[in-house]
Structures are given as structure tokens and as C-alpha cells.
Amino acid sequence: MFKIIFHQLWNQRRMNGWIFAELLVVTFFLWITVDPICVLTGTRNIAPGYESKGRYVVRLGTYQSSHGNYKEESQNDSLRVSYYYHVARLLRDLPEVESYTIPVQLCFPNSMNWSGGQLFRDTAAISEDKFVHHQFYSFVTIEGSNPFSTYGLKDVRTGEDLQMPEDCTNRVFVSENLARELFGGIDVIGKKVYYSYKGASEIAGVFADYKHFDYGQPYALMISFEKEIVANRWMHWRYPFVLKLKKGVEEKAFEARFRKEIVPQLSIGNLYFSSLKKFSEISNEYSEMTGTNNKYRLQYALVAFVILCIFLGMLGSFWIRCNARRQEIGVMRSMGASQQRIMIQFLVEAVMLVTVAFLCMLPVLFNYVYINGMATSLPGGTMPVLNSAYWMNNFGEHFGVVSLVTYLILLVISLLGTIIPVTRASRVLPAEALRDE
Amino acid sequence: MMKQHKLFTSIYVVGTGLSIALIMTLFIIFYVKFTPIYPEYNRDRILVIKSVKRVAKKNSFNWSLNHGTTYYMVNELLKDLPHLEACAAVFSGTSWADDGDMITLPDQRNLLVKAKYVNGDFWRVFTFQFLEGVPFTVEETEAKEQLAVISQSLSQKLFATTSSVGEKVLFNGQAFRVCGVVKDVSNATPESAAEIWVPITNNVGVMESYTRDDVSGEVHAFLLAPTSADKKKLREEVLDVINKYNQQNQVYEHEFFGQPDEYWFCTFRTGMDKTVTVWGVLKQYIYMLLAFLIIPALNLSGMISSRMEDRLSELGVRKAYGANNGQLIIQVLWENLLLTGLGGVLGLLFSYLIVFTASNWILTLFDDFIWTPGERVDLTFEMLFNPMIFIASLLFCVLLNLVSSLIPTVWALRNPIIQSIHTKR
Numbered sequence: 137m138f139k140i141i142f143h144q145l146w147n148q149r150r151m152n153g154w155i156f157a158e159l160l161v162v163t164f165f166l167w168i169t170v171d172p173i174c175v176l177t178g179t180r181n182i183a184p185g186y187e188s189k190g191r192y193v194v195r196l197g198t199y200q201s202s203h204g205n206y207k208e209e210s211q212n213d214s215l216r217v218s219y220y221y222h223v224a225r226l227l228r229d230l231p232e233v234e235s236y237t238i239p240v241q242l243c244f245p246n247s248m249n250w251s252g253g254q255l256f257r258d259t260a261a262i263s264e265d266k267f268v269h270h271q272f273y274s275f276v277t278i279e280g281s282n283p284f285s286t287y288g289l290k291d292v293r294t295g296e297d298l299q300m301p302e303d304c305t306n307r308v309f310v311s312e313n314l315a316r317e318l319f320g321g322i323d324v325i326g327k328k329v330y331y332s333y334k335g336a337s338e339i340a341g342v343f344a345d346y347k348h349f350d351y352g353q354p355y356a357l358m359i360s361f362e363k364e365i366v367a368n369r370w371m372h373w374r375y376p377f378v379l380k381l382k383k384g385v386e387e388k389a390f391e392a393r394f395r396k397e398i399v400p401q402l403s404i405g406n407l408y409f410s411s412l413k414k415f416s417e418i419s420n421e422y423s424e425m426t427g428t429n430n431k432y433r434l435q436y437a438l439v440a441f442v443i444l445c446i447f448l449g450m451l452g453s454f455w456i457r458c459n460a461r462r463q464e465i466g467v468m469r470s471m472g473a474s475q476q477r478i479m480i481q482f483l484v485e486a487v488m489l490v491t492v493a494f495l496c497m498l499p500v501l502f503n504y505v506y507i508n509g510m511a512t513s514l515p516g517g518t519m520p521v522l523n524s525a526y527w528m529n530n531f532g533e534h535f536g537v538v539s540l541v542t543y544l545i546l547l548v549i550s551l552l553g554t555i556i557p558v559t560r561a562s563r564v565l566p567a568e569a570l571r572d573e
Numbered sequence: 574m575m576k577q578h579k580l581f582t583s584i585y586v587v588g589t590g591l592s593i594a595l596i597m598t599l600f601i602i603f604y605v606k607f608t609p610i611y612p613e614y615n616r617d618r619i620l621v622i623k624s625v626k627r628v629a630k631k632n633s634f635n636w637s638l639n640h641g642t643t644y645y646m647v648n649e650l651l652k653d654l655p656h657l658e659a660c661a662a663v664f665s666g667t668s669w670a671d672d673g674d675m676i677t678l679p680d681q682r683n684l685l686v687k688a689k690y691v692n693g694d695f696w697r698v699f700t701f702q703f704l705e706g707v708p709f710t711v712e713e714t715e716a717k718e719q720l721a722v723i724s725q726s727l728s729q730k731l732f733a734t735t736s737s738v739g740e741k742v743l744f745n746g747q748a749f750r751v752c753g754v755v756k757d758v759s760n761a762t763p764e765s766a767a768e769i770w771v772p773i774t775n776n777v778g779v780m781e782s783y784t785r786d787d788v789s790g791e792v793h794a795f796l797l798a799p800t801s802a803d804k805k806k807l808r809e810e811v812l813d814v815i816n817k818y819n820q821q822n823q824v825y826e827h828e829f830f831g832q833p834d835e836y837w838f839c840t841f842r843t844g845m846d847k848t849v850t851v852w853g854v855l856k857q858y859i860y861m862l863l864a865f866l867i868i869p870a871l872n873l874s875g876m877i878s879s880r881m882e883d884r885l886s887e888l889g890v891r892k893a894y895g896a897n898n899g900q901l902i903i904q905v906l907w908e909n910l911l912l913t914g915l916g917g918v919l920g921l922l923f924s925y926l927i928v929f930t931a932s933n934w935i936l937t938l939f940d941d942f943i944w945t946p947g948e949r950v951d952l953t954f955e956m957l958f959n960p961m962i963f964i965a966s967l968l969f970c971v972l973l974n975l976v977s978s979l980i981p982t983v984w985a986l987r988n989p990i991i992q993s994i995h996t997k998r
Contacts, residue, residue: 153875154871154872154874154875154878154981155871155875157871158868158871158872158875161864161867161868161871162868165864165868199746200745200777201777202745202747202775202776202777203745203746203747204677204743204745204746204747204748205746206746421946424934424943424946424947425942425943425944425946426941426942426943427843427937427940427941427942427943429934430934430937430938430939430940430943433931433934433938434938434939437595438861438864441591441595441864441865441868442864442868444591445588445591445868445869445872448584448587448588448872449871449872449875451584452580452581452584452872452875452876453875453876453879455580456876456879
């Protein structure tokens with residue numbers, strides 16, 4: 137059968153030339169269009185290292201001195217701190233809330249703020265400038281604030297929730313990738329890490345790799361603690377609150393009650409309630425702002441365009457081909473060939489066309505991406521150490537995955553475009569097909 | 574022909590429609606972004622400054638990046654340039670702090686509004702249509718007058734009328750007097766769109782940076798040249814000001830990433846820290862445009878080629894009776910143009926459907942960063958139904974027709990008359 141098909145393809149090379157050229161162009165275009173989708177989706181699916189269900193960020197605002205509601209008498213530093221304590225207790229004691237925390241400078245997933253720095257394994261490394269670049273999160277520990285329980289950060293060794301140390305002074309927790317980059321392993325509890333000014337902190341625990349951006353890869357992260365709230369004019373921005381709801385609490389009911397009953401209580405001094413947002417909302421907002429959602433929309437639209445084009449191309453091409461080969465089909469049917477046999481022959485022709493075009497284009501694609509590079513995910517920070525465990529970080533695996541996805545899309549769509557005219561043609565009765573012979 | 578070859582016609586029309594729909598969607602996006610539309614009819618005379626990077630002269634690792642310049646730069650450094658007719662300063666606030674500007678309603682409820690803090694020249698650079706009243710002036714801006722220009726829909730919402738000049742609005746807790754009401758502005762023109770515009774001097778943050786004599790801040794500057802031809806000179810004058818400022822500043826060097834930009838070019842400056850190049854911008858769109866043209870064209874070429882095989886004998890007979898290749902090519906091109914035109918009309922309608930249904934995000938589809946995602950964007954009649962769009966649509970149809978029909982037709986006509994007529998046997 138394959139010999140016959142090869143002959144057919146060669147004999148009809150002029151007719152096949154156009155669809156073959158289209159398949160070549162489409163293979164190239166589809167590959168570079170599918171690549172970002174694969175990378176974004178692959179990155180999104182990397183475990184985030186935290187839990188987002190039932191987590192809310194509460195943010196406050198402060199009336200500026202030019203605002204009509206501004207109260208001069210409330211600008212006293214100790215009063216402002218006491219207002220914050222009041223709000224912290226109010227949120228902590230809500231019956232729906234299991235735990236809460238106060239992240240310093242918006243250190244929660246997908247926030248617009250990203251703070252990082254250099255970390256050293258010992259003082260000798262400082263003089264040699266051998267640092268590990270890391271992101272840092274900091275949490276205020278007042279009034280029972282517990283970031284581990286609230287974010288759902290797990291101990292990398294036990295898989296259980298991390299426990300807050302009794303004394304947080306100069307204690308830090310590090311992510312698995314930071315521990316490995318610094319010390320080559322995760323048995324690092326009790327070891328010290330140093331800052332460029334030679335101050336040191338002791339590692340109190342290691343948590344699983346953590347992604348600040350949903351569409352970014354995990355970045356080395358260190359968590360430290362602050363014991364106090366510091367009064368300043370930006371404290372409403374510096375100290376938001378994160379709440380974790382108890383299991384079984386209906387999110388919509390909580391939000392409704394919060395807005396109706398709690399929000400009025402948050403207007404205290406010059407503070408006022410600004411927003412209550414779920415982690416998932418913040419993630420979506422970030423994706424909208426950074427154009428990630430638009431990137432998806434654009435790439436999906438382009439893929440849909442290509443798919444429709446190739447579907448129409450194969451449909452038209454095989455429709456004409458089937459009509460031109462009615463006599464041949466008639467002869468085959470009269471000699472006992474089943475409908476299925478004829479369909480298979482045409483479908484194999486389609487598969488061969490697609491496969492040959494795809495194989496011809498692969499070296500071109502390889503050369504193109506070798507020179508221009510492939511799609512990349514957000515590294516999660518400015519100086520990432522890319523984890524080779526993720527396929528998108530290995531050239532070969534990356535090329536393989538995207539090529540496979542491209543080939544499968546091409547094949548399925550081409551077969552769908554082929555199957556309609558072929559089914560119609562194979563149903564024809566031999567006498568009818570041979571009428572013109 | 575269409576009745577005889579239904580499948581050919583359907584695939585041809587759908588293929589063409591698909592290509593034209595996507596091309597025209599792209600065209601409409603950039604038409605709205607580039608060309609003069611309300612209230613930005615002066616776009617062809619405007620230069621723009623957005624992001625500015627400040628780097629310490631002694632340590633290049635010490636830098637900060639802001640998405641704008643400062644009111645100080647607009648009001649002190651640029652205002653007396655010879656080829657500057659007016660310079661608008663626009664502060665839109667930032668969404669990252671979650672705080673918005675609010676108007677307090679009589680029942681004490683707060684209404685979140687889209688506000689812009691602008692200077693007096695803003696009203697000369699952008700051409701708003703005042704339904705009532707007048708804009709605040711340069712002098713009133715400097716005097717920090719609490720005046721406000723509001724949109725007709727906000728006026729309707731607050732006072733149930735569009736005649737609200739003289740009324741007071743409680744904007745961020747302060748009483749502002751309405752001095753003008755303007756025709757609504759679509760968010761499709763984000764640099765000028767708002768519901769309320771107040772003097773920039775009323776913004777504490779903007780005025781704080783003014784006192785630091787800084788040029789890196791959060792104000793977008795729009796410089797209006799007297800004529801389009803004067804933009805080049807104006808640009809040189811601005812660059813000269815920047816150079817002098819950098820030379821005088823002992824501590825910092827300020828990088829403007831090649832700004833001031835032409836208005837059309839600044840729409841691509843959506844990320845803050847990039848030097849945008851024309852080729853870098855055009856490259857991705859050229860790839861896309863080529864794909865939108867070439868892939869469907871190959872599709873159509875294949876089908877036309879098959880049809881030409883069927884029509885070889887007919888063409889042979891016509892050649893035998895004296896028709897030359899040129900005449901036959903034109904005949905085939907006209908026949909196909911009819912189908913391409915039909916596909917073009919469908920494609921244009923489909924592009925309108927795409928643009929309308931995705932209006933909230935389609936204009937920012939290619940942006941690296943979107944400050945106010947999900948905002949409602951109203952696309953007006955003037956943006957969508959204008960001669961430019963129809964002419965472009967027609968041109969793309971002709972181009973697609975030429976690209977898809979010419980080669981198969983010429984190939985088919987290469988055969989000698991005898992061979993062409995022989996194919997019918």
C-alpha cells in the first residue's frame with residue numbers, strides 16, 4: 137500500500153505542491169506560536185509552594201493631608217501603631233479566620249512588589265563576592281501572625297506545615313533551592329547565612345520551592361521576621377493583612393459579611409478599608425497587567441487561525457483529489473476493496489504529507505530557535521539559577537515537547553480535514569464511480 | 574460559477590474572510606492607537622515623554638526607574654522651548670496601591686472615579702469638546718484652584734443633567750467647583766481619558782517631587798509642536814535640555830530611552846525599561862501579517878491551481894481564438910477578485926465582531942504592561958467606520974487576490990494551445 141501511496145503522491149506532485157508548501161509554512165508558524173503557550177502552561181503548572189484557596193489580602197488606605205477626611209490629631213505615631221494593632225486583632229478574631237499574617241511590603245504571591253538581595257554562606261564568601269541572589273519576604277509577628285500556616289508553606293523534609301520559632305530574632309527560613317544554592321543540600325538547619333554588611337541569621341527551617349509569580353519559576357526565597365510595626369506615612373502600603381479562612385467557610389458569604397460588617401470598623405484614625413482580594417484575583421490581575429493573559433489570547437487566536445487554515449486546506453485539497461480519483465475508487469471498490477481500505481489509503485496519504493512536511497521543517501526550526509532562542513517563562517527574579525528539572529529549561533526537552541505538540545495538532549487537524557471528503561468518496565457505489573470510465 | 578462550485582466558493586470565501594478578518598483587526602487596533610481621534614486630534618503634532626531612568630553617576634548599580642517625568646520638567650525646563658506650542662502634564666495616579674480617587678455622593682457613599690491631574694496646557698494639546706463651561710487655565714492651575722472638568726456621563730450620574738457648571742463635587746473629601754463639562758472620552762485614548770480632570774497642582778505627590786527639582790517621576794509629558802514639520806526641531810531642543818540638565822546634575826544621570834517619541838511610537842512604550850526600536854516593533858507585526866497573507870494565499874492558490882487544470886481546455890480555446898495571456902490572466906484575477914471581495918466583506922464584518930466583543934482588552938493585546946486592565950473601552954463610530962478602514966480592507970483583498978491567483982494562473986497558461994485543448998479529451 138505504501139508503494140502505491142508514494143506513487144500517488146509523486147504523480148500528483150503539482151496538486152500536492154500547494155498543500156505541501158502550506159504545511160511547511162504552517163509547521164513553522166504553528167511551532168513558534170505554540171511554543172509560548174507550552175512554556176506558559178508548563179510554568180503555570182509548576183507547584184507554587186503555597187496554597188491559594190481561601191486566602192485573602194486585606195489592604196488599607198490612609199487619607200492624605202489634602203483629603204477632606206484627614207484628621208491631623210490621628211497622625212501621632214503611637215496612635216497610628218495602636219490603630220494597626222486594633223485592626224490586626226479584629227481580623228485575627230473573625231470567626232471565619234483560621235490564621236492571619238502581616239506581610240511586609242506586599243510579600244504575597246503575584247504582588248507587584250519584588251525585593252531581593254545578596255546572601256553569603258560565610259564571611260570568606262563576602263570578601264570573594266560569592267553571593268547567591270535571592271528574593272526575601274518578611275512578616276510582622278505581632279498578635280499571633282503566622283505566615284506558614286496562612287500561606288500553607290510546607291517543611292521540605294516532612295511535608296507538614298512549618299512551625300513558627302518561639303524566638304524569631306535573627307532566624308530565617310529558606311526555600312529548598314536557596315538551601316541547595318548556598319550549601320548544596322537541605323540539611324541546613326542551624327547554619328548561618330551572611331549579608332554583605334557581615335550581619336548573620338540562623339536558618340530555622342527549609343520550605344518547598346516557592347513561586348512569587350504564577351507564570352514565573354521558583355526563585356530562591358528567604359523569609360525573615362519583624363517584631364514591630366513601624367509608623368510612617370506609607371504604613372498602609374507597607375503592612376497589608378493576609379487571612380486564611382477556616383475549612384468549610386463559604387467564600388462569598390464571608391466576603392458579603394466582611395463588606396457589610398467589618399469594613400466600617402476598619403475606618404479608624406486616617407486609615408480606611410481599601411480592598412479585599414482573593415489570592416486568585418490578585419494572580420489574575422497580575423496576569424492581566426503584565427500582558428500574560430493577552431499573550432495567551434493572542435497565541436490561541438493565532439493557533440486557531442492556523443488550525444482553520446490547514447483544516448480548510450486539507451478539506452479542499454482532498455475533496456478535489458477524491459473527485460479526480462472517482463474512477464480509481466470505483467475500480468478499487470469493484471475489485472473488492474472495502475470502504476475502510478479506501479479511507480485508510482487516503483488517510484495514510486494525508487499522514488505522509490503532514491509527516492514529510494513536518495520532518496522537512498524540523499531542521500529549519502531547529503536552526504531558527506538555535507539562533508533566536510525559544511519562548512521563556514518569567515524567571516521569577518533578576519538572577520535566576522534555572523532548575524534543569526523543568527523541561528522548559530533544557531533546550532533538547534523544550535524543543536522536543538513543542539515539536540511533539542505541534543506535530544500532534546497538525547496531524548489531528550489534517551486528518552479531520554481529510555476524513556470528511558474521504559468518507560464521502562469511499563461511500564460511492566462502484567457502478568456510479570465507473571460511469572464516466 | 575458560485576453555484577457550480579459551491580465547495581470551492583465556500584472554502585475560498587471562508588479562507589479569504591479569515592485572513593481579512595485578522596488583518597483588519599490588526600489594522601483597526603493600530604488605527605485607533607495612531608490616528609487623530611477625539612479628543613486627540615493633534616496626535617500628528619505631539620511628542621511624548623514617559624519613562625525615565627535615574628542612575629547614580631558614581632555607582633551605576635544605584636538606579637531607579639519611573640514611568641514618567643515630573644511636573645518640574647514640564648513647567649520649568651520645557652516650557653520656553655522655541656518650537657513648543659503647548660506642553661501637557663498628565664498624572665493618572667497608579668493602580669498598584671489599590672487606592673483610587675473618589676467622589677463622595679450626597680448620601681455619603683463613595684464613588685470610585687477615573688481622575689486625571691493635568692495642567693492648563695492639557696486643554697490646548699488635547700482637543701476636548703466642551704458641552705458647557707470652559708477648562709481651567711494655566712494661571713488657575715498655578716493658583717491650585719479647586720476646579721474640575723467632568724465628563725457628561727459623570728455629570729449625568731452626579732447631577733442628573735449635563736449642565737452642571739458651578740456645581741460642587743466632593744472629590745477626595747475636598748469641594749471642587751465644576752468649571753466645564755466635556756463630551757465623554759473613550760478609554761481607547763488612555764492618555765486623555767478620564768471622568769474628572771483637576772489641576773495637577775492639587776496632587777500632593779506630584780507637588781512633592783516638584784520641590785526636589787527632579788526629572789524622574791510619574792507625569793507623562795505631551796509636547797505640542799506648531800506644525801508636524803516642527804517636531805524634529807522640537808525634539809532636538811528637548812534633547813538639548815536633557816543633556817544640559819544631565820551635565821548640571823552632579824549626582825545623577827537621567828536616561829530617556831530615546832524619548833521624546835512620536836505619538837504613534839510611544840504607544841509601543843508599554844514596558845518601562847526598554848529602548849524601543851522601530852525594527853523591533855515592526856518585526857513581530859510583519860511576521861504576523863505575512864502569516865495572515867501567505868498561509869491563506871497558499872490555500873487559495875492550491876484550489877485555484879486545481880480549478881485551472883479543469884479550465885485548461887476552455888483557456889486553450891480562448892487562446893486559439895486570439896486571446897493573449899494578459900487578457901486571460903486579468904479574466905481569472907477578476908473572477909477571483911469577486912470571491913475575494915465577498916470574503917473581504919465577511920472578514921471586515923467579522924473583524925468588527927472581534928473588536929466589539931473583545932473591546933476591553935483588544936487595544937492592549939500587544940502591550941507589555943497594562944496599567945488599568947479590564948477597563949471598559951467604548952469604540953466609537955469614528956474609530957471603526959471611516960474611509961481609511963474600508964480602503965485598507967479593499968487593498969488587502971486585492972493583495973491577497975494577487976498573491977493567491979497570479980502564480981497558479983501564470984503556470985496554467987504556460988501550456989501551448991494544443992496541449993491545453995488536448996486536456997479535454
